[in-house]
Amino acid sequence: MTTPAVTYNLIKKDKHTGARLGQITTPHGTFDTPMFMPVGTQASVKAMAPEELKEMGAGVILANTYHLWLRPGEDLVEEAGGLHQFMNWDQGILTDSGGFQVFSLAELRNITEEGVHFKNHLNGQKLFLSPEKAIAIENALGADIMMSFDECPPFFESYDYIKKSIERTSRWAERGLRAHKNPQTQALFGIVQGGGHKALREQSARDLVSLDFPGYSIGGLSVGESKAEMNHVLDFTTPLLPENKPRYLMGVGSPDALIDGVIRGVDMFDCVLPTRIARNGTCMTSKGRLVVKNAKYARDFRPLDEKCNCYACRNYTRAYIRHLLKTDEIFGLRLTSYHNLYFLLDLMRKIRAAIKEDRLLDFRAEFFEEYG
Numbered sequence: 001m002t003t004p005a006v007t008y009n010l011i012k013k014d015k016h017t018g019a020r021l022g023q024i025t026t027p028h029g030t031f032d033t034p035m036f037m038p039v040g041t042q043a044s045v046k047a048m049a050p051e052e053l054k055e056m057g058a059g060v061i062l063a064n065t066y067h068l069w070l071r072p073g074e075d076l077v078e079e080a081g082g083l084h085q086f087m088n089w090d091q092g093i094l095t096d097s098g099g100f101q102v103f104s105l106a107e108l109r110n111i112t113e114e115g116v117h118f119k120n121h122l123n124g125q126k127l128f129l130s131p132e133k134a135i136a137i138e139n140a141l142g143a144d145i146m147m148s149f150d151e152c153p154p155f156f157e158s159y160d161y162i163k164k165s166i167e168r169t170s171r172w173a174e175r176g177l178r179a180h181k182n183p184q185t186q187a188l189f190g191i192v193q194g195g196g197h198k199a200l201r202e203q204s205a206r207d208l209v210s211l212d213f214p215g216y217s218i219g220g221l222s223v224g225e226s227k228a229e230m231n232h233v234l235d236f237t238t239p240l241l242p243e244n245k246p247r248y249l250m251g252v253g254s255p256d257a258l259i260d261g262v263i264r265g266v267d268m269f270d271c272v273l274p275t276r277i278a279r280n281g282t283c284m285t286s287k288g289r290l291v292v293k294n295a296k297y298a299r300d301f302r303p304l305d306e307k308c309n310c311y312a313c314r315n316y317t318r319a320y321i322r323h324l325l326k327t328d329e330i331f332g333l334r335l336t337s338y339h340n341l342y343f344l345l346d347l348m349r350k351i352r353a354a355i356k357e358d359r360l361l362d363f364r365a366e367f368f369e370e371y372g
């Protein structure tokens with residue numbers, strides 16, 4: 001029996017919810033869960049240096065197969081020694097498979113049993129991605145955790161469409177397992193789909209659990225459905241997944257959704273949200289969102305969040321950061337990006353502490369009272 005590349009250690013279950021305290025061990029280190037993973041789609045978490053990500057406590061970050069395949073090409077990254085070497089990041093890296101990007105970014109041509117034909121969103125060039133091709137790219141990129149190639153169907157698609165889609169996604173997942181060259185050093189996760197249909201989520205989870213992946217993602221969410229619909233799907237999906245393996249909810253990154261996902265047994269999260277909204281001057285604070293570019297902050301010499309201990313909040317004011325953003329000074333979006341990522345990573349630290357002391361529901365109530 002070979003040692004899997006990634007193992008999960010369940011440390012403690014919360015007494016009152018489905019939340020778990022755990023640790024995930026990868027070839028590039030062991031990290032506490034529940035965790036938030038900053039997104040570095042093109043091998044860079046936008047505007048952040050690796051040292052800054054480390055000092056704020058980031059352990060695993062994301063990169064994207066579709067984007068890196070197009071630019072600079074997986075062969076160049078492999079020649080550079082793989083993603084860790086290429087981007088000077090010695091902790092955890094997870095790559096999404098491109099499935100979602102093909103469906104959300106590229107001009108769709110058509111989906112066949114073999115794979116997906118589509119147009120390159122940059123230059124219109126005809127492209128084809130199959131499970132085998134996606135896995136080969138992820139093997140070349142060298143991430144510690146890789147996603148299966150899947151179809152992320154629209155949440156509100158019909159039962160019949162989504163049933164056919166999850167059955168194909170399960171066949172793709174099995175093909176990906178067979179094509180995977182480095183299971184000892186790179187863990188391939190299965191991605192559970194099924195839209196909002198309980199029976200289809202059960203079928204997708206059953207199929208993928210029978211393939212014994214080292215970890216499982218919950219896909220097909222954070223695609224426009226309401227928070228209540230997402231939470232409802234999580235209520236009946238996370239219990240279908242093995243307790244002794246990591247559960248990763250894809251594309252979720254608002255404070256309330258993180259807390260509610262943890263309560264429903266999710267261990268890992270990622271989203272472009274914190275860095276994306278930071279670039280247009282929107283900051284996450286303990287009192288809700290603060291749009292620091294607003295004129296009312298022109299002479300506000302307080303930090304972004306008076307309860308935050310991050311580099312931006314310890315050294316700069318709303319007035320200064322607003323000035324930088326208004327004058328297109330790059331340092332401005334570096335400070336808002338730093339703060340938003342720190343805010344979510346610090347929120348996960350507080351959540352882990354609350355699980356440890358069996359007071360997660362109290363923490364949730366206190367958080368929402370202030371966050372609004």
Ligand SMILES: CC1(C)O[C@H]2[C@@H](O1)[C@@]1(COC(C)(C)O1)O[C@@H]2CNc1nc2cc3nc(N)[nH]c(=O)c3cc2[nH]1
Nearest residue numbers: 096097099100104147152219220221222223250251273
């Ligand atoms: C399209 C784009 C760039 O991806 C972000 C972002 O917009 C946006 C739009 O609203 C916010 C919340 C800001 O995040 O939603 C995306 C985040 N939601 C999400 N990411 C996912 C990634 C996924 N990967 C795979 N392989 N399979 C999936 O089923 C899957 C599902 C996902 N759901």
